[in-house]
Amino acid sequence: xxxxxxxxxxxxxxxxxxxxRFGIFTAVDDLSLTIPQGSFFALLGASGxxxxxxxxxxxxxxxxTSGQVLLGDRDIARLRPYKRPVNTVFQSYALFPHLDIFENxxxxxxxxxxxxxxxxxxxxxxxxxxxxxxxxxxAQLSGGQQQRVALARALINHPQVLLLDEPLGALDLxxxxxxxxxxxxxxxxxxxxxxxxxxxxxxxxxxxxxVAVMNxxxxxxxxxxxxxxxxxxxxxxxxxxxxxxxxxxxxxGPAGGEVPVTAxxxxxxxxxxxxxxxxxxxxxxxxxxxxxxxxxxxQVPAGHQHVTGVVTDASYVGVSTQxxxxxxxxxELSVFVANSGAAGPLPVGTQAVAYWDPRHxxxxxxxxxQDDRTTPVxxxxxxxxx
Amino acid sequence: xxxxxHVPTGSGQPATPPAARSGRYRxxxxxxxxxxxxxxxxxxxxxxxxxxxxxxxxxxxxxxTGYALxxxxxxxxxxxxAYWPQFTRSFLYAGMALVLALLMGYPLAYxxxxxxxxxxxxLLVCVVAPMFTSFLVRTLAWKTILSDNGWIVGLLRDVHLLxxxxxxLATPVAVVLGLTYNFLPFLVLxxxxxxxxxxxxxxxxxxxxxxxxxxxxxxxxxxxxxxxLVAGTLLFFIPASGDYINAELLGTPKEYMIGNVIDSAFLxxxxxxxxxxxxxxxxxxxxxxxxxxxxxxxTDEVL
Numbered sequence: 001x002x003x004x005x006x007x008x009x010x011x012x013x014x015x016x017x018x019x020x021r022f023g024i025f026t027a028v029d030d031l032s033l034t035i036p037q038g039s040f041f042a043l044l045g046a047s048g049x050x051x052x053x054x055x056x057x058x059x060x061x062x063x064x065t066s067g068q069v070l071l072g073d074r075d076i077a078r079l080r081p082y083k084r085p086v087n088t089v090f091q092s093y094a095l096f097p098h099l100d101i102f103e104n105x106x107x108x109x110x111x112x113x114x115x116x117x118x119x120x121x122x123x124x125x126x127x128x129x130x131x132x133x134x135x136x137x138x139a140q141l142s143g144g145q146q147q148r149v150a151l152a153r154a155l156i157n158h159p160q161v162l163l164l165d166e167p168l169g170a171l172d173l174x175x176x177x178x179x180x181x182x183x184x185x186x187x188x189x190x191x192x193x194x195x196x197x198x199x200x201x202x203x204x205x206x207x208x209x210x211v212a213v214m215n216x217x218x219x220x221x222x223x224x225x226x227x228x229x230x231x232x233x234x235x236x237x238x239x240x241x242x243x244x245x246x247x248x249x250x251x252x253g254p255a256g257g258e259v260p261v262t263a264x265x266x267x268x269x270x271x272x273x274x275x276x277x278x279x280x281x282x283x284x285x286x287x288x289x290x291x292x293x294x295x296x297x298x299q300v301p302a303g304h305q306h307v308t309g310v311v312t313d314a315s316y317v318g319v320s321t322q323x324x325x326x327x328x329x330x331x332e333l334s335v336f337v338a339n340s341g342a343a344g345p346l347p348v349g350t351q352a353v354a355y356w357d358p359r360h361x362x363x364x365x366x367x368x369x370q371d372d373r374t375t376p377v378x379x380x381x382x383x384x385x386x
Numbered sequence: 387x388x389x390x391x392h393v394p395t396g397s398g399q400p401a402t403p404p405a406a407r408s409g410r411y412r413x414x415x416x417x418x419x420x421x422x423x424x425x426x427x428x429x430x431x432x433x434x435x436x437x438x439x440x441x442x443x444x445x446x447x448x449x450x451t452g453y454a455l456x457x458x459x460x461x462x463x464x465x466x467x468a469y470w471p472q473f474t475r476s477f478l479y480a481g482m483a484l485v486l487a488l489l490m491g492y493p494l495a496y497x498x499x500x501x502x503x504x505x506x507x508x509l510l511v512c513v514v515a516p517m518f519t520s521f522l523v524r525t526l527a528w529k530t531i532l533s534d535n536g537w538i539v540g541l542l543r544d545v546h547l548l549x550x551x552x553x554x555l556a557t558p559v560a561v562v563l564g565l566t567y568n569f570l571p572f573l574v575l576x577x578x579x580x581x582x583x584x585x586x587x588x589x590x591x592x593x594x595x596x597x598x599x600x601x602x603x604x605x606x607x608x609x610x611x612x613x614x615l616v617a618g619t620l621l622f623f624i625p626a627s628g629d630y631i632n633a634e635l636l637g638t639p640k641e642y643m644i645g646n647v648i649d650s651a652f653l654x655x656x657x658x659x660x661x662x663x664x665x666x667x668x669x670x671x672x673x674x675x676x677x678x679x680x681x682x683x684x685t686d687e688v689l
Contacts, residue, residue: 061590081593094591098609107605108595153595 011037011072011160013058013193018067018077020053027053029217031067035161035210040187040194042208044201046240050217051197055163058195059088071160082111087154088163091170093146095138101125101149102134108157124152127186144175151183155190164196168203180206201241205229213237229287233276235364235373238285245291245333246283246373248366253279259363264329268305268358275363283364283373288334290360293323293343293352306355309333311346321345325354331372441662449656461663469647469664473671476643479558480627483565484573487622490566491573495614496607498574499581513574525564525635532560532636556638564632572621580614581607616683624672644668 013035020028028050035041043051056062058069060081069077076084087108095104103110105124106117125131128148138146147167154162164183168176184207187194198204204211205225212222213236221233232238235246249263258269259278268284275282300306312332313324316339323335323346335354337343346352440453441461447453466473498509516524531538532554539555542548554560584607592602608615630645639646644664651661 059594061594080598081590082596082598086594088591088594090587090591092585092587094585094587096588096591096606098606107592107597111592111596111601111605157595 011193012070013037013161013195014068014070015054015058016068016070018054018057018069019065020050020057020062021065026217028057028064031217031219033212033219033222035193035195037160037193038191039209040184040196040207042196042198042204042211043214044198044204044211044241045214046199049214051199051214052165054214055088055165055195055197058161059086059163060084061088085160086163087157087159087161088165089147089150089154089167091166093138093150093167095146095149095153097138100135100137101130101141104138104149105134105153105156107153112157120156124156127155127189128152128182143170144179147171147179148182151186155186155192158190159192161193161195164194166198167196168198168200176203183207205241211241213240215240231274231362232285232364235283235285235366238283238362238364239373242287243334244285244287244373246285246364246366247331248370248372249282249284249363251275251277251279251282251363258358261363264327264331266307268361270358270361270363274359274361277363277365281366281368281370283366285362285364286356286360288322289320289336289338291333291335291354291356293325293335293337293346293354295350295352297353300353300355304355304357305361306353307333308351308353311348311350311352314345314348316345323352325352331374333374437662437665440658441666443659443662445657445659447659449658453658458659461659462667465660465663466667468660469644472642472644472647473667475641476627476645476668477671477675479562479565479633479641479643480623480629482562483569483626484619484623486562486566487570487573488619491570491577491618492615495574495577495581499578500584500586510578513571513578517571521568521631522635524568525631528560528564528567529555529635532563555636556641558637558641560636561633561641561643564636565626565629568629568632569622569626572625573618576617576621577611577614580611584610612683616680619679620676624676627672628668 015031015033018028018031019026031050031054043054045051053062057064057077060076060079060083064077067077068075071085076086096107099107102121102125105121109117109120121134122131125134128151130145130148130152133141133145133149138149141149147170150167167183168179171179180203183194183196187207196204196208208225210222211225211228213220213228215236221228221237228237229241232241232244235244238244238246247263249261249268251259251261253259254272254275257272259272259275260267260269261282261284262268263284270284272278294300297306297308307325307327309325309327311323312326315322318339320336320338323337324332325335326332333354439455442455442457442459443453443461444456444458445461445464494513498506498513502509530536533539534553534555539548539553542554543550543552548554554563588606588610589602592606593599597605627643628645630643630649633641633643633646634649645668648661648664648668651657651664
């Protein structure tokens with residue numbers, strides 16, 4: 001497949017105004033993005049956000065309603081799937097049950113008329129640590145092994161882009177962590193562009209160089225995992241990627257290097273560089289682990305801001321304790337306190353003060369009339385279809 | 387919660403080992419076998435032995451004078467000598483009908499299984515519906531359809547595919563068409579069952595791995611439908627090659643198959659030794675064809 005790439009200086013994958021409608025439902029809405037060659041890119045979103053449809057359009061299994069899929073300079077949006085230098089690791093693995101592992105892995109090579117496949121297949125099987133499994137049938141393998149066969153079957157073709165459709169969704173937690181590291185290792189080793197679709201934010205953050213958070217067919221935010229996490233662009237992202245305490249506030253324009261806001265009668269400020277918006281209705285956001293708990297307001301260090309409340313719940317989760325702090329106006333803030341042994345646990349019912357460094361807060365746009373969003377967003381059940 | 391709550395409590399009771407089952411039930415499986423085995427013995431094994439004996443009777447005997455078991459193995463070569471054209475014709479017609487049925491039945495089964503959506507059950511009923519009427523009635527209906535003044539013959543004469551005196555009835559074409567029609571459901575149903583289980587995502591995977599639709603069919607769909615295809619062809623071919631109704635009603639003695647000869651040997655000419663010998667020859671020929679075919683098709687799911 002190298003012959004295809006000679007006129008494309010960069011084998012970047014670009015989606016240009018890609019749209020897919022099913023009847024009146026718009027699954028993917030005017031999507032444009034560039035995925036640099038050799039990167040590990042994650043499309044993150046809840047079920048039905050259009051991420052799998054996007055992937056299927058890149059693979060050619062779904063025809064776009066409009067828009068382009070460009071690989072280098074070449075528009076492949078109208079090519080049949082078997083003519084594209086793109087391979088997929090399917091969520092269901094879709095291994096051929098009538099072929100043994102060797103023939104499953106060799107399938108793509110054989111279809112392209114390559115006769116001597118033995119060495120390549122053996123090398124690929126050892127890359128995914130399945131040496132000696134060649135003569136078995138897929139049904140004789142465990143879920144994790146089948147997943148690795150699916151990966152080997154796609155990788156052996158040296159595609160320009162490898163698409164992964166929730167490939168770890170069917171595995172249990174421990175195996176999933178192991179495979180995440182494995183996938184990352186293989187991607188670094190082969191240097192192929194990986195486009196990974198997942199609803200698991202932790203998976204996206206551990207593995208990808210770049211994460212695009214999708215919602216309702218559009219990309220809400222795109223960037224490095226740390227950048228998105230530390231400074232989300234929208235309330236949706238703030239709560240989909242990790243969780244956030246978002247307080248409904250009003251901002252009245254920047255003053256000096258800061259944007260002063262009022263929220264529930266209290267006055268706070270956020271550095272200009274941490275504000276997506278500087279006037280009108282805003283959300284004042286702080287991540288739970290950026291909040292610290294002390295017994296009274298005079299223990300709050302200088303330069304920090306705080307709210308007072310009552311501890312209503314304390315969940316001990318080993319590495320940290322997760323508190324809920326009910327504020328004077330009734331919202332419950334999440335506070336994660338690392339169990340470093342520095343402070344004793346706070347019993348439920350105690351008066352406490354949560355404080356934060358204003359440089360850790362952020363301001364996001366808010367629809368007028370929307371209230372605080374502080375309830376933790378629960379993770380989707382593992383393996384949910386998308 | 388106290389730590390004690392997590393101690394498994396059910397471990398004190400060891401599971402009863404299967405070998406220690408009470409002796410009263412040891413013979414139960416054999417008892418359950420008994421009705422079926424007795425049925426098969428009385429109505430299959432015994433008649434088969436009787437038929438084998440009949441095939442070795444002295445050919446000069448008759449119903450009136452009685453038969454003597456003289457171990458007349460010569461009955462076999464004699465029967466084959468006399469009726470080898472009908473033998474070949476049986477397998478030829480059944481084979482041609484099978485090819486026609488495959489050409490129609492595979493796409494039909496595929497369409498019903500993979501593309502019919504909510505029409506699936508209705509279409510399946512349509513495939514089976516003709517079976518609600520008797521085999522004879524259906525074949526007689528074909529006699530009307532193919533008759534010399536029917537619209538099909540008229541149409542074929544008009545487009546000059548048939549000469550002005552050309553006919554369909556009483557030709558090999560009519561017999562093969564009749565066989566095809568009558569046994570088509572036996573081919574379609576097992577094939578449908580196989581194709582219905584085919585996961586379309588495997589076809590997506592094949593096309594993702596550079597297989598054109600035709601290649602995907604040959605490398606994925608066809609091998610995965612093999613159990614149904616083998617079962618269907620056997621269910622079609624075996625009764626079709628032994629059939630005599632279609633040749634009788636739609637053909638002439640020139641189209642007679644081996645079934646017609648056996649029929650007349652037992653019921654018209656009353657030559658029991660010859661009829662029995664021909665029956666065994668047909669059975670042996672079909673078994674040979676089936677085993678040869680299964681060996682070639684190489685599916686372990688059928689046998």
